[in-house]
Amino acid sequence: MGAKKDYDDIPGTFVFDADRGREGYQLNQFCISMRLQKNRDEFNAGEEAYLDRYHMTPAQRQAVLNRDWNGLLELGGNIYYTSKLAANDGINFQELAGIMTGMGNDAYREMMLAGGRAPEGNRYQHEWDEGEEN
């Protein structure tokens, strides 16, 4: 393991650093391929065959097939990449956030309209561990 990172104690957050970039490389390269219509068409015609082109780990591949949006981030994905897969599925950034936070689209949208998630109680992991509320 490398040195301890000063951003590791931010709750509910993955910082997409060089370690994550290394782990998620094949996954993210697959996701960015969804940018182009030609690739979207091929993927949508046969997901398994399309995924064979990328040397992902079995867990990454399964997370893609399951559309496990948080799992994709846990396995090295980055939101700007995974959002391309979401767009292919007709899911925009805000709907994706509704899923990732577990709040659902309506509750998440309401929270944003009310000014968003306040920083108070959401800066450090221990605040989440103590409160068990997010």
Place this chain on the structure above:
Amino acid sequence: MAYISAGVGCSHVPAIGVAMDAGKTGEPYWEPCFDGFEKSREWMKNEKPDVIFLVYNDHCTAFDASCIPTFALGCAPEFHPADEGWGPRPVPVVKNHQKMASHIAQSLILDEFDITIMNEMEVDHGLTVPLSVMYGEHGVDDEWPALVIPLAVNVVQFPPPTGNRCYNLGKAVRRAIDSYEEDLKVVIFGTGGMSHQLQYKRAGLINPEWDKSFLDRLTSDPVGLSQMPHVEYLREAGSEGVEMVMWHVMRGALNDNVEEVHRHYHVPASNTAVGHIILENR
């Protein structure tokens, strides 16, 4: 000689572009967001820059994970709006001042900023949304009123360049523009932010106090502001709020003394706090 007259700070939320392209700007959700740009569009009409030097980040569009330049300067003759997964935005092709871009590239490298030169590049919402909000609706067959020199900054894979590095790059951009012989008025844009987190369980974080302080300090304490460590952006302004480092390039290119002539702040646009400021050199 060329000179920089002013700087613009501006969010580049993709949903703002979608709202404009779909004609939804008058809807109750969007109206307060766009109202704050009315004055900016008037200001642009009066200011009439010949060239916009536009600092933005690519969102895994032109750059995939195979090559991640920290600073990439657009030197192509033109830049087409990219398909980001939902079709290209129906906005004009972005035309470069290619000769000036080449001059800036050369000047920056000799000034010890080792930028990447992009002779072909598509541009995403990070570049086109600021043009849209500042100039209003322009269709594919129109032209943008100014030429645009894009500078793409990596803020996707951590770490982005430090605020200090960005501020000093702004100074070097200023030296490059000041030494260009054609009489051209340049406005520099720093884009991105403000507070927002798009990912995982803390998505939706918004910090208006932090945002307001950032906007204040652009005028009152730009050097101090540029020293802020990355972890503070991540913790206080959300994981994607770190893209605010790009505003320091804009600020560094301006005079020490600037006057804030316009400010707009609105929550939310999708997941994000929209921040906007216009600073004129004094």
